[in-house]
Structures are given as C-alpha cells and as structure tokens.
Amino acid sequence: DTGVSQNPRHKITKRGQNVTFRCDPISEHNRLYWYRQTLGQGPEFLTYFQNEAQLEKSRLLSDRFSAERPKGSFSTLEIQRTEQGDSAMYLCASSANRVGQGNTGELFFGEGSRLTVL
C-alpha cells in the first residue's frame, strides 16, 4: 500500500470556475476525512465519511462545496464557483475503524491538493 493518494497536487484556476479533487485512501480504511489548511494554520475539519456515508459536515463547508464517496473507496471534493478565499491546501486523511473499540484517531494524511484561485 502506498498510502493516501491525492490528485491533482496543484490546481490553479480562475475565480468562478469549478474544481474537483480526488482522494484514494489506504485500502481497507473505511473512514475518510477532508481537511483544509491555509498557510500558518493547522488543518480545519471539513467533512468525514464512514464507508460511503457522509456523517458530518463542518459549517466551513458552504453549499459551494460537495464531497462524495460513492463506493466507499475513493472520494471527491468539488468546489463550485471558486472564490479567492478558497485558496488553500486540501488534505485528505483516512483511518481504520476497529470494530467494538471505536476509532483510534490515527489519521494518515495524503500530501494534499493545493488550490490557487486567481
């Protein structure tokens, strides 16, 4: 297993365009998280999936943002009508769920997708 994979690694787009990021988690990890990180800040939670179910969404996730994980494997994060304030690193992480013990909290992160909105 090569770890969590994200693409594209970098995306430059003009304001108003739509962008989509993809995340391939570690195989057999059934939990998948999206975080956003801006320069000099820690990651901010956006949303979380257990298998294909999106169980929680942050208030940071406006209606221009949508995330899916249709088959419980890879996930996509789409941003519609991008704004300059959307410029950030979008991080995906996955973790395993130990049935009966709850999640250990050990998140494994990808290298992120950096978005620049001009």
Add this chain to the structure above:
Amino acid sequence: QQQVKQSPQSLIVQKGGISIINCAYENTAFDYFPWYQQFPGKGPALLIAIRPDVSEKKEGRFTISFNKSAKQFSLHIMDSQPGDSATYFCAASNNAGNNRKLIWGLGTSLAVNP
C-alpha cells in the same frame, strides 16, 4: 474559540539541543492527543500520540509528557537534528459520536541549526 492552544509559534534550537513544544486544551472529554510533523509541501504525518491514562510516552528521541489535571501536554525532542526542522502540530479528539475529528493547535515552526 480555540480548543487547543499551542506554543511557541516558532522555535530555534541548536543541533543536539532539546526542543520543547507545549499544548493546552479545554475540553475534558478529549481522550486522544497526537502530535503531527509536517514538512513543507507535504501532508501532516503522525509522530507520536498519548492517551490520558499515562503521564509520559517515549518513542526514540520523541517524548510526550501529559498532565491531566493541568490539561496540558508537551512534546520533547531530544538531541534535535537539522532533519527535525518542520512544523509540529498538537491535536486532540474524543470519541463523541464515534467520530475521531481532530482539533488542531496552530502549529510550531521548528528550526534546528547545524
């Protein structure tokens, strides 16, 4: 409202010295405290983590000290090396709703001079 407060914001240490980063939390329901290391252009990587049933955990040159009553925990890097230069984040989570959503500190930029 920041639930995990991290200090210092930046730290410069000489090679071979001890790097110490501190974090304080507010939510007594937190029961998992990881430290992540992040190099420029990379995602955060788990370094070491502790649960509140122990006061210290050591892995190689990295040690977490945990003070439950003070709601504080710290990372100590012994014999700091230039390769340790990175940004370090403390975080915390609890099992509420079975969602291990991490609450992060703002990070400490560590520079180890050769």
